Amino acid sequence: MSASTDQTASTPAPLVIAGREYRSRLLVGTGKYRDLDENRRATEASGAEIVTVAIRRTNIGQTPGEPNLLDVLPPDRYTILPNTAGCFDADSAVRTCRLARELLDGHDLVKLEVLGDQKTLFPDIVETLKAAEILIRDGFKVMVYTNDDPLIAKRLETMGCVAVMPLAAPIGSGLGVRNPYNILTIVENAQVPVLVDAGVGTASDAAIAMELGCDGVLMNTAIAGARNPVLMASAMKKAVEAGREAWLAGRIPKKRFASASSPLDGLFF
Amino acid sequence: MAPCLAAAIAGSGPHLYCQARAIVYDRRPVPARPDAFLIMQIKVNGQPYEAEDSLTAAALVERLGYAGRRLALEINREIVPRSRWSQTPLQADDEVELVHAIGGG
Numbered sequence: 127m128s129a130s131t132d133q134t135a136s137t138p139a140p141l142v143i144a145g146r147e148y149r150s151r152l153l154v155g156t157g158k159y160r161d162l163d164e165n166r167r168a169t170e171a172s173g174a175e176i177v178t179v180a181i182r183r184t185n186i187g188q189t190p191g192e193p194n195l196l197d198v199l200p201p202d203r204y205t206i207l208p209n210t211a212g213c214f215d216a217d218s219a220v221r222t223c224r225l226a227r228e229l230l231d232g233h234d235l236v237k238l239e240v241l242g243d244q245k246t247l248f249p250d251i252v253e254t255l256k257a258a259e260i261l262i263r264d265g266f267k268v269m270v271y272t273n274d275d276p277l278i279a280k281r282l283e284t285m286g287c288v289a290v291m292p293l294a295a296p297i298g299s300g301l302g303v304r305n306p307y308n309i310l311t312i313v314e315n316a317q318v319p320v321l322v323d324a325g326v327g328t329a330s331d332a333a334i335a336m337e338l339g340c341d342g343v344l345m346n347t348a349i350a351g352a353r354n355p356v357l358m359a360s361a362m363k364k365a366v367e368a369g370r371e372a373w374l375a376g377r378i379p380k381k382r383f384a385s386a387s388s389p390l391d392g393l394f395f
Numbered sequence: 396m397a398p399c400l401a402a403a404i405a406g407s408g409p410h411l412y413c414q415a416r417a418i419v420y421d422r423r424p425v426p427a428r429p430d431a432f433l434i435m436q437i438k439v440n441g442q443p444y445e446a447e448d449s450l451t452a453a454a455l456v457e458r459l460g461y462a463g464r465r466l467a468l469e470i471n472r473e474i475v476p477r478s479r480w481s482q483t484p485l486q487a488d489d490e491v492e493l494v495h496a497i498g499g500g
Contacts, residue, residue, distance in 0.1 A: 155500025165498060180499025183440040183492065184466065186459060195496050196465055211499050221472070225494050228474050229467040297500070324500075346500025 138370070141342055143319055144235055144267040144288040146205070148175045151336070152366040153207070153321065155346025156195060159355065166198040168349055172359035176205045178237055178344070180212070181226050206230055207269065209237040214250065216240060216257035223261055236261065237291070237323075237344075239271035247297040247324075251278055255285070262286040271323050274308040276315055283318050290318060291344060294335060295325025298347040302331035306338055313339040329358075329365035336369025337377070435487035446485060453480035455491065467494050 140147035154174040159165035169177055177199055196206070208226030213219040223236045240257055242250030249272055261268050262285060269289040270282050279290045292312055295301035302325065303309060313320050319341035326332050326345045335343050343366055352358035435448045439455070446455065452468055452475055468475050469492040475483050485491065 156498035157500045159498060178500055179496040181467075181494050182497050184459075184461065184495050186440050186442060186444075186493075194464065195498055206496065208496065209499055224474055225467040225469065225492075226496075228476060229465060229494065229496060344500075350500075 141319060143176075143269065148205070149173075150175045150363075150366075151342040151370055152332070152363055153178065153342060153344040154349060154359070155209075155344070156199065157346050158350035162193055162195065162198045164355060165195070165350075168355040168359040169199060169204070170359075171356045171363070172349065173363045174204075176207050178207045178209045178346070181208055181210075181222050181229065201230060201233070205235065206233065207235060207237050210239050210257075212241075213239070213257075214241050214253075216253045216260065219253070219257040220260050220264075223266055224264075227266070234265055235267045235269065235288075237269045237271065238287075249273055249293075251275075255281070258282060258285055258287055269321070274305045274312065276308060276311040279312040279320070280315050283316060288318060289321055289341075290316060291321045291323035293324040294322045294331065295327075297324040298351075299325055300327030300331075300348060300351075301325055302327050303334050303338070306334065309335065309338050309340065326362075329361040332362050332365040333369035333372070336366055337373050339373050342366070435485075437485055437487065437489045437491060439491045440493055444491075448485075448487065450485050451481055452483040452485060452491070455485060456480060456493070459493070461493065465495060468492070469494075 140149055141151050150173045152172055152174050153176040154169055154172045155178045156165055156169070157180065159168065179195060199206070208223065208230065210219040210222045213222055219238060219240050223238070226236060227234055238254065238257055238261060240250050240253040241247050251273065254270065254272060258268050258270055267288045269291055270287045271291050271293070272278055272282060274292040279292060282290050290312065292309060294303040303322065304325070309322065321342040321344050322335040322340050323344040326335065326343060326348045328348065332343045332345070345362065349355050349359045349362060433448050434445050437444050437446055452470065456462060456466065456468070468480065470483070470485070470489050
Protein backbone atom coordinates (compact mmCIF):
# COMPACT_ATOMS: atom_id res chain seq x y z
CA MET A 127 0.00 0.00 0.00
CA SER A 128 1.35 3.41 -0.99
CA ALA A 129 2.05 6.04 1.61
CA SER A 130 0.07 8.50 -0.47
CA THR A 131 -3.04 9.94 1.14
CA ASP A 132 -4.62 10.14 -2.27
CA GLN A 133 -6.93 7.15 -2.32
CA THR A 134 -7.45 7.51 -6.02
CA ALA A 135 -3.80 6.91 -6.72
CA SER A 136 -3.10 4.33 -4.01
CA THR A 137 -6.15 2.14 -4.50
CA PRO A 138 -7.27 2.66 -8.06
CA ALA A 139 -10.72 1.36 -8.88
CA PRO A 140 -10.51 -1.92 -10.76
CA LEU A 141 -11.67 -2.42 -14.31
CA VAL A 142 -14.77 -4.62 -14.11
CA ILE A 143 -15.65 -6.71 -17.14
CA ALA A 144 -18.52 -9.18 -16.95
CA GLY A 145 -18.40 -9.06 -13.15
CA ARG A 146 -14.69 -9.80 -12.86
CA GLU A 147 -12.20 -7.26 -11.54
CA TYR A 148 -8.88 -6.44 -13.19
CA ARG A 149 -6.16 -4.16 -11.86
CA SER A 150 -4.61 -3.54 -15.25
CA ARG A 151 -6.41 -1.44 -17.83
CA LEU A 152 -4.06 -2.47 -20.59
CA LEU A 153 -5.09 -5.50 -22.63
CA VAL A 154 -2.60 -6.94 -25.07
CA GLY A 155 -2.62 -9.10 -28.14
CA THR A 156 -0.16 -11.92 -28.70
CA GLY A 157 0.41 -11.72 -32.45
CA LYS A 158 3.42 -10.62 -34.50
CA TYR A 159 6.10 -11.48 -31.93
CA ARG A 160 9.43 -12.89 -33.01
CA ASP A 161 9.00 -15.89 -30.73
CA LEU A 162 7.08 -17.14 -27.72
CA ASP A 163 9.73 -15.98 -25.28
CA GLU A 164 9.58 -12.38 -26.48
CA ASN A 165 5.80 -12.63 -26.39
CA ARG A 166 5.90 -13.81 -22.78
CA ARG A 167 8.39 -11.14 -21.67
CA ALA A 168 6.48 -8.31 -23.34
CA THR A 169 3.20 -9.52 -21.87
CA GLU A 170 4.76 -9.61 -18.41
CA ALA A 171 6.22 -6.12 -18.85
CA SER A 172 2.82 -4.77 -19.92
CA GLY A 173 1.23 -5.89 -16.67
CA ALA A 174 -1.78 -7.02 -18.71
CA GLU A 175 -4.14 -9.53 -17.14
CA ILE A 176 -6.24 -10.07 -20.24
CA VAL A 177 -4.53 -11.31 -23.39
CA THR A 178 -6.10 -11.92 -26.75
CA VAL A 179 -5.40 -15.01 -28.83
CA ALA A 180 -6.47 -16.21 -32.26
CA ILE A 181 -8.03 -19.59 -33.03
CA ARG A 182 -6.49 -21.42 -35.97
CA ARG A 183 -6.06 -24.87 -37.45
CA THR A 184 -3.24 -26.96 -36.06
CA ASN A 185 -0.48 -27.72 -38.56
CA ILE A 186 -0.95 -31.38 -39.35
CA GLY A 187 2.35 -33.22 -39.57
CA GLN A 188 4.48 -30.44 -38.11
CA THR A 189 6.67 -31.12 -35.08
CA PRO A 190 4.01 -32.08 -32.54
CA GLY A 191 6.26 -31.33 -29.57
CA GLU A 192 6.72 -27.63 -30.30
CA PRO A 193 5.74 -25.25 -27.48
CA ASN A 194 2.28 -23.85 -27.37
CA LEU A 195 1.18 -20.24 -26.74
CA LEU A 196 -0.92 -21.29 -23.76
CA ASP A 197 2.13 -22.96 -22.21
CA VAL A 198 3.86 -19.58 -21.91
CA LEU A 199 0.67 -17.60 -21.19
CA PRO A 200 -1.21 -20.09 -19.01
CA PRO A 201 -4.97 -19.61 -18.60
CA ASP A 202 -4.67 -19.92 -14.81
CA ARG A 203 -2.55 -16.77 -14.79
CA TYR A 204 -4.07 -14.72 -17.61
CA THR A 205 -7.63 -14.23 -18.73
CA ILE A 206 -7.47 -15.57 -22.25
CA LEU A 207 -9.60 -13.56 -24.64
CA PRO A 208 -10.09 -15.47 -27.88
CA ASN A 209 -10.76 -13.22 -30.83
CA THR A 210 -12.52 -13.73 -34.12
CA ALA A 211 -9.85 -11.98 -36.15
CA GLY A 212 -9.90 -13.08 -39.76
CA CYS A 213 -13.69 -13.55 -39.76
CA PHE A 214 -15.52 -11.62 -42.44
CA ASP A 215 -19.03 -12.85 -41.69
CA ALA A 216 -21.18 -13.59 -38.65
CA ASP A 217 -21.24 -17.37 -39.20
CA SER A 218 -17.47 -17.84 -39.06
CA ALA A 219 -17.22 -15.52 -36.05
CA VAL A 220 -19.84 -17.50 -34.13
CA ARG A 221 -18.19 -20.78 -35.11
CA THR A 222 -14.81 -19.48 -33.95
CA CYS A 223 -16.22 -18.42 -30.57
CA ARG A 224 -17.83 -21.81 -30.03
CA LEU A 225 -14.57 -23.59 -30.79
CA ALA A 226 -12.75 -21.22 -28.45
CA ARG A 227 -15.19 -21.96 -25.65
CA GLU A 228 -14.58 -25.68 -26.11
CA LEU A 229 -10.83 -25.10 -26.27
CA LEU A 230 -10.84 -23.11 -23.03
CA ASP A 231 -13.08 -25.46 -21.05
CA GLY A 232 -16.23 -23.37 -21.18
CA HIS A 233 -14.62 -19.95 -20.76
CA ASP A 234 -17.14 -17.67 -22.44
CA LEU A 235 -15.50 -14.23 -22.63
CA VAL A 236 -14.73 -13.45 -26.27
CA LYS A 237 -13.58 -10.59 -28.42
CA LEU A 238 -15.92 -10.33 -31.38
CA GLU A 239 -14.54 -8.69 -34.46
CA VAL A 240 -16.12 -9.14 -37.85
CA LEU A 241 -14.10 -7.41 -40.50
CA GLY A 242 -15.45 -5.91 -43.66
CA ASP A 243 -12.48 -5.14 -45.82
CA GLN A 244 -8.90 -6.44 -46.12
CA LYS A 245 -7.34 -3.07 -46.77
CA THR A 246 -8.80 -1.11 -43.87
CA LEU A 247 -9.83 -4.00 -41.58
CA PHE A 248 -12.73 -1.79 -40.62
CA PRO A 249 -15.50 -3.70 -38.87
CA ASP A 250 -18.51 -4.91 -40.83
CA ILE A 251 -21.16 -3.55 -38.51
CA VAL A 252 -24.10 -5.41 -40.04
CA GLU A 253 -22.36 -8.77 -39.54
CA THR A 254 -21.03 -7.69 -36.14
CA LEU A 255 -24.56 -6.96 -34.89
CA LYS A 256 -25.77 -10.29 -36.27
CA ALA A 257 -22.96 -12.24 -34.59
CA ALA A 258 -23.30 -10.37 -31.30
CA GLU A 259 -26.97 -11.26 -31.10
CA ILE A 260 -26.34 -14.97 -31.67
CA LEU A 261 -23.41 -15.09 -29.26
CA ILE A 262 -25.23 -13.28 -26.47
CA ARG A 263 -28.21 -15.60 -26.85
CA ASP A 264 -25.76 -18.49 -26.69
CA GLY A 265 -24.42 -17.30 -23.33
CA PHE A 266 -21.20 -15.65 -24.44
CA LYS A 267 -19.84 -12.53 -22.78
CA VAL A 268 -19.02 -10.40 -25.77
CA MET A 269 -16.39 -7.67 -25.88
CA VAL A 270 -17.03 -6.14 -29.26
CA TYR A 271 -14.69 -4.40 -31.67
CA THR A 272 -16.53 -1.64 -33.49
CA ASN A 273 -16.02 1.63 -35.30
CA ASP A 274 -16.10 4.98 -33.54
CA ASP A 275 -19.82 5.53 -34.17
CA PRO A 276 -21.58 6.44 -30.90
CA LEU A 277 -24.96 5.15 -32.13
CA ILE A 278 -23.60 1.70 -32.97
CA ALA A 279 -21.62 1.61 -29.73
CA LYS A 280 -24.83 2.26 -27.79
CA ARG A 281 -26.72 -0.32 -29.81
CA LEU A 282 -24.11 -2.98 -29.03
CA GLU A 283 -24.27 -2.11 -25.35
CA THR A 284 -28.07 -2.30 -25.34
CA MET A 285 -27.92 -5.73 -26.96
CA GLY A 286 -25.90 -6.97 -24.00
CA CYS A 287 -22.24 -6.72 -24.98
CA VAL A 288 -20.11 -6.59 -21.82
CA ALA A 289 -17.63 -4.09 -23.27
CA VAL A 290 -17.61 -1.86 -26.32
CA MET A 291 -14.27 -1.42 -28.07
CA PRO A 292 -14.16 1.31 -30.70
CA LEU A 293 -11.09 1.61 -32.88
CA ALA A 294 -8.72 4.54 -32.46
CA ALA A 295 -7.56 4.05 -36.06
CA PRO A 296 -7.26 1.06 -38.42
CA ILE A 297 -5.78 -2.12 -36.91
CA GLY A 298 -2.00 -2.02 -36.95
CA SER A 299 -1.88 1.50 -38.41
CA GLY A 300 -0.36 3.23 -35.38
CA LEU A 301 -2.20 6.43 -36.28
CA GLY A 302 -3.48 7.07 -32.75
CA VAL A 303 -6.91 8.35 -31.73
CA ARG A 304 -8.23 9.83 -35.00
CA ASN A 305 -11.62 10.87 -33.73
CA PRO A 306 -11.32 11.89 -30.09
CA TYR A 307 -14.68 13.62 -30.00
CA ASN A 308 -16.52 10.48 -31.06
CA ILE A 309 -14.60 8.40 -28.52
CA LEU A 310 -15.56 10.96 -25.88
CA THR A 311 -19.22 10.75 -26.89
CA ILE A 312 -19.12 6.95 -26.75
CA VAL A 313 -17.56 7.09 -23.28
CA GLU A 314 -20.09 9.62 -22.01
CA ASN A 315 -23.04 7.54 -23.21
CA ALA A 316 -21.81 4.16 -22.01
CA GLN A 317 -22.86 2.08 -19.02
CA VAL A 318 -20.38 -0.69 -19.85
CA PRO A 319 -16.59 -0.40 -20.13
CA VAL A 320 -15.33 1.33 -23.26
CA LEU A 321 -11.89 0.26 -24.43
CA VAL A 322 -10.03 1.69 -27.36
CA ASP A 323 -9.02 -1.26 -29.49
CA ALA A 324 -6.68 -0.89 -32.43
CA GLY A 325 -4.74 1.98 -33.95
CA VAL A 326 -2.53 2.98 -31.03
CA GLY A 327 1.04 3.69 -32.16
CA THR A 328 2.95 4.86 -29.13
CA ALA A 329 2.60 5.62 -25.45
CA SER A 330 1.05 9.08 -25.88
CA ASP A 331 -1.75 7.56 -27.99
CA ALA A 332 -2.65 5.22 -25.14
CA ALA A 333 -2.53 8.10 -22.68
CA ILE A 334 -4.84 10.18 -24.89
CA ALA A 335 -7.38 7.35 -25.02
CA MET A 336 -7.33 7.08 -21.24
CA GLU A 337 -7.51 10.88 -20.79
CA LEU A 338 -10.72 10.80 -22.81
CA GLY A 339 -12.16 8.58 -20.08
CA CYS A 340 -11.82 5.20 -21.72
CA ASP A 341 -11.83 2.31 -19.28
CA GLY A 342 -8.93 0.58 -20.97
CA VAL A 343 -6.87 0.13 -24.10
CA LEU A 344 -6.28 -3.01 -26.14
CA MET A 345 -3.26 -3.14 -28.41
CA ASN A 346 -0.96 -5.57 -30.16
CA THR A 347 1.10 -4.15 -33.02
CA ALA A 348 2.25 -1.04 -31.13
CA ILE A 349 4.08 -3.32 -28.70
CA ALA A 350 4.97 -6.35 -30.82
CA GLY A 351 6.13 -4.21 -33.74
CA ALA A 352 8.29 -1.84 -31.69
CA ARG A 353 12.05 -2.12 -32.03
CA ASN A 354 12.13 -3.21 -28.39
CA PRO A 355 8.75 -4.77 -27.61
CA VAL A 356 9.48 -5.41 -23.93
CA LEU A 357 10.43 -1.77 -23.34
CA MET A 358 7.40 -0.54 -25.29
CA ALA A 359 5.17 -2.83 -23.22
CA SER A 360 6.52 -1.15 -20.10
CA ALA A 361 5.96 2.30 -21.65
CA MET A 362 2.37 1.39 -22.53
CA LYS A 363 1.70 0.20 -19.01
CA LYS A 364 2.82 3.56 -17.64
CA ALA A 365 0.96 5.52 -20.31
CA VAL A 366 -2.32 3.78 -19.54
CA GLU A 367 -1.84 4.38 -15.81
CA ALA A 368 -0.81 8.00 -16.37
CA GLY A 369 -3.72 8.68 -18.69
CA ARG A 370 -6.15 7.12 -16.24
CA GLU A 371 -4.83 9.18 -13.34
CA ALA A 372 -4.91 12.36 -15.42
CA TRP A 373 -8.54 11.70 -16.31
CA LEU A 374 -9.43 11.03 -12.68
CA ALA A 375 -7.51 14.13 -11.58
CA GLY A 376 -9.40 16.33 -14.05
CA ARG A 377 -7.36 18.38 -16.44
CA ILE A 378 -7.37 22.19 -16.54
CA PRO A 379 -9.43 23.90 -19.19
CA LYS A 380 -7.53 25.02 -22.27
CA LYS A 381 -7.04 28.79 -22.48
CA ARG A 382 -5.71 30.88 -25.28
CA PHE A 383 -3.41 33.08 -23.19
CA ALA A 384 -1.01 32.69 -20.28
CA SER A 385 -1.79 32.46 -16.60
CA ALA A 386 1.27 33.06 -14.36
CA SER A 387 2.18 30.25 -11.99
CA SER A 388 4.21 32.45 -9.62
CA PRO A 389 2.24 35.02 -7.60
CA LEU A 390 2.51 38.65 -8.56
CA ASP A 391 2.17 39.74 -4.88
CA GLY A 392 5.44 40.24 -3.02
CA LEU A 393 7.49 41.30 -6.00
CA PHE A 394 10.41 43.39 -4.65
CA PHE A 395 11.02 45.51 -7.73
CA MET B 396 8.86 -48.59 -42.35
CA ALA B 397 5.48 -48.03 -40.85
CA PRO B 398 3.02 -50.82 -41.54
CA CYS B 399 0.95 -50.11 -44.59
CA LEU B 400 -2.69 -51.09 -44.50
CA ALA B 401 -3.21 -51.01 -48.22
CA ALA B 402 -0.26 -53.34 -48.61
CA ALA B 403 -1.49 -55.61 -45.84
CA ILE B 404 -4.77 -56.02 -47.64
CA ALA B 405 -3.35 -56.29 -51.12
CA GLY B 406 -0.50 -58.55 -49.97
CA SER B 407 2.30 -56.53 -51.58
CA GLY B 408 5.06 -54.25 -50.32
CA PRO B 409 4.27 -50.84 -48.81
CA HIS B 410 1.91 -48.97 -51.04
CA LEU B 411 3.54 -45.93 -52.62
CA TYR B 412 0.80 -43.67 -51.35
CA CYS B 413 1.35 -44.94 -47.83
CA GLN B 414 5.08 -44.43 -48.10
CA ALA B 415 4.46 -40.86 -49.04
CA ARG B 416 2.10 -40.44 -46.10
CA ALA B 417 4.01 -42.59 -43.61
CA ILE B 418 3.18 -40.26 -40.76
CA VAL B 419 -0.41 -41.40 -40.97
CA TYR B 420 0.61 -44.90 -40.03
CA ASP B 421 3.11 -44.19 -37.28
CA ARG B 422 2.45 -46.16 -34.14
CA ARG B 423 -0.28 -48.17 -35.78
CA PRO B 424 -0.18 -51.86 -34.78
CA VAL B 425 -0.15 -54.40 -37.56
CA PRO B 426 -3.72 -55.72 -37.63
CA ALA B 427 -4.18 -59.36 -36.68
CA ARG B 428 -6.85 -59.69 -39.35
CA PRO B 429 -6.13 -57.37 -42.22
CA ASP B 430 -9.71 -57.64 -43.43
CA ALA B 431 -11.11 -56.56 -40.05
CA PHE B 432 -11.61 -52.99 -41.26
CA LEU B 433 -11.54 -50.93 -44.38
CA ILE B 434 -9.66 -47.83 -45.26
CA MET B 435 -11.68 -44.69 -45.61
CA GLN B 436 -10.98 -41.19 -46.75
CA ILE B 437 -11.61 -38.28 -44.44
CA LYS B 438 -10.40 -34.71 -44.35
CA VAL B 439 -8.38 -33.27 -41.50
CA ASN B 440 -7.95 -29.50 -41.52
CA GLY B 441 -8.81 -29.44 -45.19
CA GLN B 442 -6.26 -32.10 -46.18
CA PRO B 443 -7.17 -35.58 -47.41
CA TYR B 444 -6.40 -38.25 -44.85
CA GLU B 445 -6.66 -42.04 -44.88
CA ALA B 446 -7.82 -43.92 -41.82
CA GLU B 447 -9.29 -47.27 -40.93
CA ASP B 448 -13.02 -47.09 -40.48
CA SER B 449 -12.86 -47.90 -36.78
CA LEU B 450 -10.78 -44.83 -35.93
CA THR B 451 -12.12 -42.65 -33.15
CA ALA B 452 -11.58 -38.93 -32.77
CA ALA B 453 -9.38 -39.62 -29.74
CA ALA B 454 -7.22 -42.07 -31.71
CA LEU B 455 -6.87 -39.58 -34.55
CA VAL B 456 -5.69 -36.86 -32.16
CA GLU B 457 -3.20 -39.27 -30.61
CA ARG B 458 -1.95 -40.45 -33.98
CA LEU B 459 -1.30 -36.86 -35.01
CA GLY B 460 0.88 -36.44 -31.93
CA TYR B 461 -1.51 -34.08 -30.16
CA ALA B 462 -2.43 -36.22 -27.15
CA GLY B 463 -2.67 -34.00 -24.07
CA ARG B 464 -2.58 -30.79 -26.09
CA ARG B 465 -5.23 -28.12 -25.67
CA LEU B 466 -7.32 -28.49 -28.81
CA ALA B 467 -10.89 -28.19 -29.96
CA LEU B 468 -12.33 -30.57 -32.50
CA GLU B 469 -15.17 -30.27 -34.97
CA ILE B 470 -16.58 -33.01 -37.16
CA ASN B 471 -18.66 -31.73 -40.05
CA ARG B 472 -18.95 -28.37 -38.29
CA GLU B 473 -20.27 -29.90 -35.08
CA ILE B 474 -18.07 -29.46 -32.02
CA VAL B 475 -17.24 -32.73 -30.29
CA PRO B 476 -16.36 -32.11 -26.63
CA ARG B 477 -13.03 -33.57 -25.54
CA SER B 478 -14.82 -35.88 -23.11
CA ARG B 479 -16.56 -37.60 -26.02
CA TRP B 480 -13.60 -38.03 -28.39
CA SER B 481 -12.98 -41.64 -27.37
CA GLN B 482 -16.60 -42.62 -28.05
CA THR B 483 -16.78 -40.81 -31.37
CA PRO B 484 -15.92 -42.98 -34.38
CA LEU B 485 -15.06 -41.22 -37.59
CA GLN B 486 -16.91 -42.02 -40.77
CA ALA B 487 -15.98 -41.85 -44.42
CA ASP B 488 -15.94 -38.33 -45.84
CA ASP B 489 -15.99 -36.73 -42.39
CA GLU B 490 -14.45 -33.30 -42.32
CA VAL B 491 -12.45 -32.88 -39.14
CA GLU B 492 -11.14 -29.55 -37.91
CA LEU B 493 -8.57 -29.40 -35.14
CA VAL B 494 -7.89 -25.92 -33.80
CA HIS B 495 -5.71 -24.38 -31.12
CA ALA B 496 -4.87 -20.95 -29.77
CA ILE B 497 -2.07 -18.99 -31.41
CA GLY B 498 -0.80 -15.44 -31.16
CA GLY B 499 -3.28 -12.82 -32.31
CA GLY B 500 -4.50 -9.32 -31.52
